[in-house]
Every structure is written in C-alpha cells, then in structure tokens.
Amino acid sequence: MTTRIFIGNRRMDAVAPDDRGLAYGDGLFETMRVHRGTVPWWDAHWSRLQRGAQRLRLRLPDAGRVREEAAALFAGDPPAGDGVLKLIVTRGGGTRGYAPTAEVEPTWLLSRHHSPPPAPADGLRVRWCETRLASQPLLAGIKHCNRLEQVLARAECSEAGFDEGLVCDHDGHVVAATGANLFVFREGQWLTPMLDRCGVAGVCRARLLLPLQAREARLDRDAIETADAVFLSNAVRGILPVARLGTRAWPPHPAIAAARAVLARLHPAFALDLEHP
Amino acid sequence: MTTRIFIGNRRMDAVAPDDRGLAYGDGLFETMRVHRGTVPWWDAHWSRLQRGAQRLRLRLPDAGRVREEAAALFAGDPPAGDGVLKLIVTRGGGTRGYAPTAEVEPTWLLSRHHSPPPAPADGLRVRWCETRLASQPLLAGIKHCNRLEQVLARAECSEAGFDEGLVCDHDGHVVAATGANLFVFREGQWLTPMLDRCGVAGVCRARLLLPLQAREARLDRDAIETADAVFLSNAVRGILPVARLGTRAWPPHPAIAAARAVLARLHPAFALDLEHP
Numbered sequence: 180m181t182t183r184i185f186i187g188n189r190r191m192d193a194v195a196p197d198d199r200g201l202a203y204g205d206g207l208f209e210t211m212r213v214h215r216g217t218v219p220w221w222d223a224h225w226s227r228l229q230r231g232a233q234r235l236r237l238r239l240p241d242a243g244r245v246r247e248e249a250a251a252l253f254a255g256d257p258p259a260g261d262g263v264l265k266l267i268v269t270r271g272g273g274t275r276g277y278a279p280t281a282e283v284e285p286t287w288l289l290s291r292h293h294s295p296p297p298a299p300a301d302g303l304r305v306r307w308c309e310t311r312l313a314s315q316p317l318l319a320g321i322k323h324c325n326r327l328e329q330v331l332a333r334a335e336c337s338e339a340g341f342d343e344g345l346v347c348d349h350d351g352h353v354v355a356a357t358g359a360n361l362f363v364f365r366e367g368q369w370l371t372p373m374l375d376r377c378g379v380a381g382v383c384r385a386r387l388l389l390p391l392q393a394r395e396a397r398l399d400r401d402a403i404e405t406a407d408a409v410f411l412s413n414a415v416r417g418i419l420p421v422a423r424l425g426t427r428a429w430p431p432h433p434a435i436a437a438a439r440a441v442l443a444r445l446h447p448a449f450a451l452d453l454e455h456p
Numbered sequence: 457m458t459t460r461i462f463i464g465n466r467r468m469d470a471v472a473p474d475d476r477g478l479a480y481g482d483g484l485f486e487t488m489r490v491h492r493g494t495v496p497w498w499d500a501h502w503s504r505l506q507r508g509a510q511r512l513r514l515r516l517p518d519a520g521r522v523r524e525e526a527a528a529l530f531a532g533d534p535p536a537g538d539g540v541l542k543l544i545v546t547r548g549g550g551t552r553g554y555a556p557t558a559e560v561e562p563t564w565l566l567s568r569h570h571s572p573p574p575a576p577a578d579g580l581r582v583r584w585c586e587t588r589l590a591s592q593p594l595l596a597g598i599k600h601c602n603r604l605e606q607v608l609a610r611a612e613c614s615e616a617g618f619d620e621g622l623v624c625d626h627d628g629h630v631v632a633a634t635g636a637n638l639f640v641f642r643e644g645q646w647l648t649p650m651l652d653r654c655g656v657a658g659v660c661r662a663r664l665l666l667p668l669q670a671r672e673a674r675l676d677r678d679a680i681e682t683a684d685a686v687f688l689s690n691a692v693r694g695i696l697p698v699a700r701l702g703t704r705a706w707p708p709h710p711a712i713a714a715a716r717a718v719l720a721r722l723h724p725a726f727a728l729d730l731e732h733p
Binding site for chain 2: 290310332334349357377
C-alpha cells in the first residue's frame with residue numbers, strides 16, 4: 180500500500196491523533212477501480228462524495244488537487260497503472276467532544292492497492308448474515324466511515340468460509356451484501372433493494388440501473404431465494420454472479436452474461452476482466 | 457493535548473494510515489476523569505471496554521501497560537495531575553475490506569486533556585434534537601467509535617446555542633443527551649432510559665443507579681417534560697442539572713442536590729466541583 184496524507188492543501192507525514200475520522204468515524208470514503216492510471220468512473224465517485232459531504236455537512240478538499248495526487252500515485256509504475264484507489268475524507272482534527280469544530284480543514288488520504296481478482300468463474304458462495312442493519316435515513320445511501328455493522332456481518336462470512344453475506348434490516352427487507360449491492364432477476368426483470376433506510380448506494384449499481392432497466396424495490400429473503408439469477412455489484416470488482424445461497428444453487432444465466440457485457444462497455448477494466456477471467 | 461500511540465506493546469510515532477479505526481470507526485473509547493494523577497473509576501471504565509471488546513470481538517491491549525502509560529501521562533505536571541484521560545482502542549491495521557484480519561494487534565491511543573468546567577450553577581439549556589438514533593442492539597450500550605449520529609445531533613445544539621440536546625429513537629423513546637445519560641425524577645422516583653436498542657451505557661450512570669435506586673424505563677418526551685427534576689450525567693462532568701427544555705423550566709431541586717452529594721462520595725473530583733462550583 181502506498182499512501183499520501185493531506186490536511187486541506189498541505190501534504191502531511193501522518194494522520195493527527197486527534198483526527199475525527201479516528202475518534203468517531205466522522206468521514207466518507209470512495210474505493211475506485213483504476214485503469215491505466217485513470218479512474219473511468221471518477222465523476223460518479225466524486226458526486227457521491229459530494230452528496231455524503233452535504234449530508235454530514237463536511238468540507239471536501241479541492242477536487243482538482245485530489246485528482247492530481249491520485250494520478251501521481253498511479254503514474255509510471257507497472258503494472259501499467261492498474262489497481263484500486265481508495266480516498267478517505269474526514270472532518271479533520273478537533274478538540275474532544277462530538278461538536279464539529281467550525282472552519283477545520285478536512286483530512287484526506289489517498290492509497291493505492293492491487294487490482295482485485297476477477298469474479299470467480301463458478302460464482303460466489305453467499306449466506307444470510309445474522310447481523311441486521313439499523314434503519315437510519317440520515318446516513319442511508321452515503322459511503323460514510325461508520326461501518327461496524329458491515330465489519331460484524333463480514334466476520335460472519337469469513338468465519339463460515341463464505342465469499343460474501345447478504346444482510347437484511349430489522350424489518351426483514353434485504354439491503355445488500357456486506358461490501359456490494361445486490362441485483363436479482365425475476366420474471367424477466369432486474370430488481371435491486373431500495374436504499375432509503377440503510378445501505379450504500381453503490382456507484383456500479385447506479386451505473387447499471389438504467390441500462391438494465393432495473394427497478395428499486397423492497398425485497399424479502401424469499402424474493403432473493405426464488406429469483407432466476409442473482410449478482411452482486413461494486414465499483415472495484417464489477418458484477419459478481421452468485422452461485423449458491425443456503426440450499427439454493429444458480430447455474431450461469433444469460434441475463435447475467437448480458438449484464439456483464441453492458442458493464443464491459445461502461446468501464447475498460449471490467450471489459451478486460453470479461454476477456455481474461 | 458498530549459498523546460501516546462501504541463500498537464500492541466510498541467510505542468509508535470503515529471497512527472498508521474491503514475488503521476481500521478480511521479477506515480471504519482472499528483474501535484472503542486473511554487473518557488475518564490483524572491484526579492491527582494489517578495483515575496478513580498478506572499475499573500468501571502475498563503469493564504465497559506471489555507464488554508465492548510467482547511461484542512466487537514476486538515483484542516484489547518494489556519490492561520497493566522495501559523494503566524502505567526496513563527499514569528506517566530499525568531505524572532509530575534501541574535495542575536496536580538487533574539484532567540481528562542481519553543483512551544481509544546482500534547482493531548489495528550488491516551488490508552482493504554471489512555473482514556477483520558486475524559491476529560492483528562490493537563492500536564491504542566492515550567491522550568491528556570484539561571478538566572472540563574464544572575456544571576453551570578444555573579443549569580443547562582437543552583433542546584430536543586431532530587436527529588433520531590437508529591435501533592441496533594448489537595452496538596447498543598457500548599462506547600464504540602461509530603458516532604456520526606451523535607455528531608449530527610450535537611451540531612444541531614451548537615448551532616442553535618443550546619448546551620446539549622436530547623435524542624429519541626425512531627419509536628419516540630428518549631435515549632439520552634448527545635454526550636451524556638439522562639435521569640428524571642417523577643413521583644419521588646429516579647428514572648433513566650433503557651439502553652438495550654441504542655445509546656451508551658455511561659459509567660457515571662451505572663455508578664448512580666444503585667444509590668439513587670433509579671429504575672430503567674422506556675420514556676417518551678412527555679415523561680421528560682412533565683418530570684419534577686432532570687439531570688444529565690457523564691463520567692467527565694458528573695451530574696449536570698437541566699434548567700430549560702423548550703418552554704419548560706426547572707428550578708433547583710433538592711433531589712438533584714442529594715444526587716450530587718451521592719456522586720461526591722463516589723469520585724473526589726466531583727466532590728471538589730461541588731465545593732467550588
């Protein structure tokens with residue numbers, strides 16, 4: 180991992196120990212797939228970050244500066260500037276106490292990571308998580324740094340040897356996987372859970388909604404288990420077909436192949452993944 | 457602020473940029489009142505930290521080492537080793553992704569802060585916050601680092617010039633203030649909200665339950681507004697009488713004076729606050 184740390188426009192050696200990101204998870208993040216030194220979905224990631232910043236009333240750093248530094252982080256090095264770029268923006272340093280300090284400059288970190296493995300050819304093994312997501316419309320949809328629920332849910336999957344887990348809210352509505360959004364194909368139609376109460380509105384999900392003519396809906400466990408095809412999506416790994424969920428198994432489905440072909444036209448890294456799985 | 461940073465038993469110069477505390481708020485904290493270089497309620501704080509660590513399945517550092525370092529942080533300096541000690545413990549560094557990495561040593565930070573001002577003699581002005589707390593039994597009661605709800609609620613109070621704010625859950629039950637627990641006196645009995653769905657089970661609250669013979673209950677806004685006396689409690693500032701809430705005003709009440717006398721016997725710093733307000 181290579182990281183660059185900033186407060187406002189100043190490059191720093193380290194994160195300050197009084198940073199509100201560390202104290203309260205008082206920040207936002209984006210995880211972006213990089214292709215040959217560029218971030219093809221940059222605008223979509225930055226837009227979501229802006230929506231989060233408005234919701235949390237948190238200042239963002241200068242977009243141009245962030246983009247320059249991101250490019251520098253991926254310049255020159257093999258393998259050809261591919262990989263994953265993570266951006267964290269926090270409310271900055273502060274005195275003790277929850278009250279946001281006025282006029283503090285945001286802290287931001289850029290880090291470079293290896294490309295993830297492509298989606299497994301035989302699909303993911305997923306489970307239902309015991310962990311339920313709390314309903315909090317004020318934080319729903321945005322990619323904030325309060326992620327203990329996801330950490331707890333993800334731990335359930337790793338321990339039990341599953342690739343991922345699906346999580347529901349306390350009313351029994353399915354929300355997403357721990358680190359990806361969810362699409363199901365039923366009666367010739369793509370559906371994806373509504374994210375107005377909890378969950379993260381993924382950039383890959385947003386990109387797919389229109390071309391797949393997908394409809395947002397409240398879905399219960401049964402609607403997933405009886406679907407004709409299921410995939411997970413995120414901006415780093417693209418479309419991940421689900422092969423097994425409990426006792427239910429899904430063979431490869433042409434609707435998923437079609438969705439992956441759509442995605443390949445939207446992001447060059449996913450085109451490569453499709454050609455060389 | 458003076459801070460010491462550690463990973464496991466090693467003193468560090470800085471927090472690692474891949475720390476899970478910063479990425480996900482994947483940690484716990486305690487804020488303790490220090491009196492003449494000692495933490496009178498140390499055992500209670502450490503017990504709550506242990507409960508949180510069990511819930512999050514997070515490793516704690518060696519208790520003896522933490523206590524030694526805390527003592528060193530307050531040794532020697534005027535004014536007589538009084539102040540506030542904050543301890544943050546995170547799950548440590550990690551690769552990208554929610555899955556907790558096995559066998560990682562925890563990161564911990566100790567910081568020294570000034571003593572807070574004593575409770576204002578004329579009581580606090582508080583408001584009802586618009587921000588509601590999400591119900592999440594997995595995280596209720598423990599003092600974890602996912603505090604965006606408190607940050608949002610606290611911001612409402614500061615902007616409107618209030619000292620604190622009371623927050624409810626989505627069912628309309630009152631939970632606490634943004635940074636303190638709540639006690640109300642009704643029909644000769646102290647009551648305090650149940651914290652099984654959200655909120656932090658404060659160390660000061662726990663200390664007061666038995667001597668005040670306080671009962672945990674589900675309380676709605678009306679139960680607070682029609683109470684005979686109301687105070688907030690936390691381990692740093694002790695008992696903070698509430699003077700105003702919306703149009704309701706409370707004059708000083710003998711039951712609060714009695715509660716403060718109880719607290720003064722439980723912690724020497726609050727005895728001093730009472731003698732020299």
